[in-house]
Amino acid sequence: MxxxxxxxxxxxxxxxxxxxxxxxxxxxxxVAIFIANSLASPYFLNPWNLSDAxxxxxxxxxxxxxxxxxxVAGEIDLSVASTIALASTLMGAAATAGAPIxxxxxxGLVVGLFCGAFNAVLVTRLGLPSIVxxxxxxxxxxxxxxxxxxxxxxTAYPTGFAYFxxxxxxxxxxxxxxxxxxxxxxxxxxxxxxxxxxxxxxxGNNPTGAxxxxxxxxxVKAILFLLTGLMSGIAAxxxxxxxxxxxxxxxxxxxxxxxxMVVLGGVDILGGSGTIPGVVLAALVMxxxxxxxxxxxxxxxxMSIFIGLLLIGVIALPRLWSRLKPRGT
Amino acid sequence: xxxxxxxLTTAAVATALATSTATIAQAAPMRIAVVVKALGIGFFDAVxxxxxxxxxxxxxxxxxxxxxxxxxxEGQIQVINSLIAQHxxxxxxxxNDQDALVPVLKKAMSRGITVISFDSGVAKAGREMQLDDSxxxxxxxxxxxxxxxxxxxGGEVAVLSASATATNQNAWIAAMKGDMKDYPKIKLxxxxxxxxxxxxxxxxxxxxxxxxxxxxxxxAPTTVGIAAAAQAVEDDHLTGKVNVTGLGLxxxxxxxxxxxxxxxxxxxxxxxxxxxxxxxxxxxxTHKAKAEPxxxxxxxxxxxxxxxxxxxxxxxxPFTFNASNVDKYAxxx
Numbered sequence: 001m002x003x004x005x006x007x008x009x010x011x012x013x014x015x016x017x018x019x020x021x022x023x024x025x026x027x028x029x030x031v032a033i034f035i036a037n038s039l040a041s042p043y044f045l046n047p048w049n050l051s052d053a054x055x056x057x058x059x060x061x062x063x064x065x066x067x068x069x070x071x072v073a074g075e076i077d078l079s080v081a082s083t084i085a086l087a088s089t090l091m092g093a094a095a096t097a098g099a100p101i102x103x104x105x106x107x108g109l110v111v112g113l114f115c116g117a118f119n120a121v122l123v124t125r126l127g128l129p130s131i132v133x134x135x136x137x138x139x140x141x142x143x144x145x146x147x148x149x150x151x152x153x154x155t156a157y158p159t160g161f162a163y164f165x166x167x168x169x170x171x172x173x174x175x176x177x178x179x180x181x182x183x184x185x186x187x188x189x190x191x192x193x194x195x196x197x198x199x200x201x202x203x204g205n206n207p208t209g210a211x212x213x214x215x216x217x218x219x220v221k222a223i224l225f226l227l228t229g230l231m232s233g234i235a236a237x238x239x240x241x242x243x244x245x246x247x248x249x250x251x252x253x254x255x256x257x258x259x260x261m262v263v264l265g266g267v268d269i270l271g272g273s274g275t276i277p278g279v280v281l282a283a284l285v286m287x288x289x290x291x292x293x294x295x296x297x298x299x300x301x302x303m304s305i306f307i308g309l310l311l312i313g314v315i316a317l318p319r320l321w322s323r324l325k326p327r328g329t
Numbered sequence: 330x331x332x333x334x335x336x337l338t339t340a341a342v343a344t345a346l347a348t349s350t351a352t353i354a355q356a357a358p359m360r361i362a363v364v365v366k367a368l369g370i371g372f373f374d375a376v377x378x379x380x381x382x383x384x385x386x387x388x389x390x391x392x393x394x395x396x397x398x399x400x401x402x403e404g405q406i407q408v409i410n411s412l413i414a415q416h417x418x419x420x421x422x423x424x425n426d427q428d429a430l431v432p433v434l435k436k437a438m439s440r441g442i443t444v445i446s447f448d449s450g451v452a453k454a455g456r457e458m459q460l461d462d463s464x465x466x467x468x469x470x471x472x473x474x475x476x477x478x479x480x481x482x483g484g485e486v487a488v489l490s491a492s493a494t495a496t497n498q499n500a501w502i503a504a505m506k507g508d509m510k511d512y513p514k515i516k517l518x519x520x521x522x523x524x525x526x527x528x529x530x531x532x533x534x535x536x537x538x539x540x541x542x543x544x545x546x547x548x549a550p551t552t553v554g555i556a557a558a559a560q561a562v563e564d565d566h567l568t569g570k571v572n573v574t575g576l577g578l579x580x581x582x583x584x585x586x587x588x589x590x591x592x593x594x595x596x597x598x599x600x601x602x603x604x605x606x607x608x609x610x611x612x613x614x615t616h617k618a619k620a621e622p623x624x625x626x627x628x629x630x631x632x633x634x635x636x637x638x639x640x641x642x643x644x645x646x647p648f649t650f651n652a653s654n655v656d657k658y659a660x661x662x
Contacts, residue, residue, distance in 0.1 A: 041415075043414045043415050043416070044414075046414065049413075049414035052410045052413065052414060053410070053414075055406075055407075055410065056407055056410075150494055151494040151495075151496060153426070153427075153428050155428045155452075162432070165432075166432055239403075242406075242432065243402065243403075243406075243426075243428070243429035243432065244428065244429070244431055244432045245426070245428030245429050245431070247402075247426055247428075247429065249401065249402075249426075250402075250403075250429075251403065252399070252401055252403075253399065253401070254403075290407060291407075291410075291411060291414075294407060294408060294410070294411030294414075295411050295414055295415060297393050297395050297411075299368050299395070299398075300368060300396070300397045300398035300404065300408075301368060301369070301398050303398075304398055
């Protein structure tokens with residue numbers, strides 16, 4: 001490089017960097033699980049079965065994309081599952097009142113946005129820690145749907161509404177899967193190909209530094225909360241359509257599954273680093289593990305243990321690696 | 330090797346192959362999946378035991394006992410998707426949500442899988458039939474009879490239920506109130522709610538004992554409530570004065586029956602339930618019976634079940650446990 005002022009933004013050569021990346025390791029794990037599943041069960045390599053299996057991660061994945069960006073920026077949103085519950089409840093109420101499909105979808109998205117906006121205001125305007133705020137709104141949003149629904153269920157969804165969670169765009173490619181891929185591309189581009197994405201990394205690494213560099217930190221964070229709310233609303237439309245009904249307990253415990261997916265995808269829980277392709281791979285790994293174990297009728301608790309070990313491994317390995325390396329050299 | 334010998338070996342090998350494929354085809358067992366609300370619940374482990382008993386009796390039937398880790402509809406849907414992928418012959422499910430499981434169970438039925446629900450039912454569109462453990466009128470009648478059997482002179486009784494919104498408990502209590510006209514000397518003084526939490530149920534039971542000094546019986550139509558109430562009676566040294574009864578698990582209640590805090594209690598027998606659900610699944614999957622209103626379907630040693638207009642059948646009366654049999658069942662569930 002003749003230009004003396006050139007500062008390389010990548011220290012390793014691309015191939016070497018790829019091989020050492022978290023995403024490459026995850027991809028290897030995904031391939032290994034895929035092969036293991038194919039050998040273990042004669043039912044695994046069937047396009048329709050694999051298509052069914054994608055439902056294990058599509059809705060979670062839709063929320064995991066904006067959640068990954070939020071965590072990279074040093075914040076978190078634990079109210080996503082409750083947002084689904086509230087959005088689904090209000091959609092159900094509207095469906096019972098006879099609202100058409102387009103209105104139902106709109107309600108889902110608007111409620112999601114509203115929930116995200118409320119979190120955003122509390123975190124960015126009042127300066128409260130997001131983990132505390134969203135633990136609060138987690139109870140608040142689900143509490144509201146319990147108040148509205150109680151022990152009842154909404155089941156009066158119009159027939160065509162089933163398309164979002166049960167329909168196929170073509171052959172075995174379900175609407176949810178196509179949406180998942182589309183959103184992966186959109187969020188991948190947003191995080192890795194725009195200045196907005198660079199700002200998110202900057203904020204996660206050093207919020208004060210980012211602020212003094214002229215980044216409108218509060219605004220970026222607010223947008224991320226809004227995106228997370230919006231995607232929770234979209235997930236609510238898909239899940240409600242797939243279940244064909246709403247109960248206040250819908251999507252119970254999903255916030256932790258989403259966070260698990262994000263962290264498994266290599267996003268640093270303390271913020272500052274992580275990629276969208278990593279999250280896509282983590283979604284695949286979780287979906288394949290769940291489905292493969294399901295085919296072998298392995299009890300769910302064993303799956304949870306496996307995912308838990310995978311997660312601890314994911315967090316521990318890089319630290320062990322960096323701790324051992326200096327001694328070795 | 331002569332041609333003759335060669336031909337003979339080929340023939341022998343061919344025959345051997347043919348027979349072995351035939352045996353394999355014959356040996357492929359019918360797979361009946363028993364899907365429960367969540368794994369690790371004693372009640373459902375006993376259901377599993379009953380299902381295995383039926384499988385053994387039928388022969389060539391394999392039970393796949395499965396369920397999610399938490400009692401969620403989403404978890405059960407994942408499990409059912411993997412069962413559909415395995416092309417099991419029948420699914421018998423105790424549902425976490427009567428509506429949310431309908432789409433996936435419809436899919437299972439459209440792929441030729443026999444689907445029935447038992448215990449906690451699925452809406453009509455999502456199953457061929459539902460097997461109720463017992464019926465609301467039968468449970469209501471049993472609840473008041475359990476208390477009345479031990480209070481020949483009548484007196485005050487109180488109910489300790491689960492939550493105020495629990496559909497099952499509310500229906501049973503309503504049925505029980507209807508049957509109280511047969512016991513004019515018994516007076517229901519209060520209905521309280523312990524929300525199926527041990528500590529809250531315990532406090533509510535203590536409250537009842539303090540508030541109604543002449544209380545003769547506490548009827549708790551919930552397994553959590555009955556155990557907590559029996560403990561409260563023992564701790565307040567009122568054994569023999571206040572009888573705790575209702576619906577309970579033998580394993581949790583055996584000690585309280587021995588201490589005398591509970592003279593008897595009832596519950597549907599989950600072993601019978603698993604057995605009956607398996608028998609019905611087998612009869613439907615082999616087309617020996619068809620699930621339609623008015624149909625009578627065999628349940629082996631449990632007799633036959635008759636379906637009503639919504640394809641719902643009732644297995645039996647709740648089963649009464651007392652000092653004579655509680656130990657035997659306590660080992661199982």
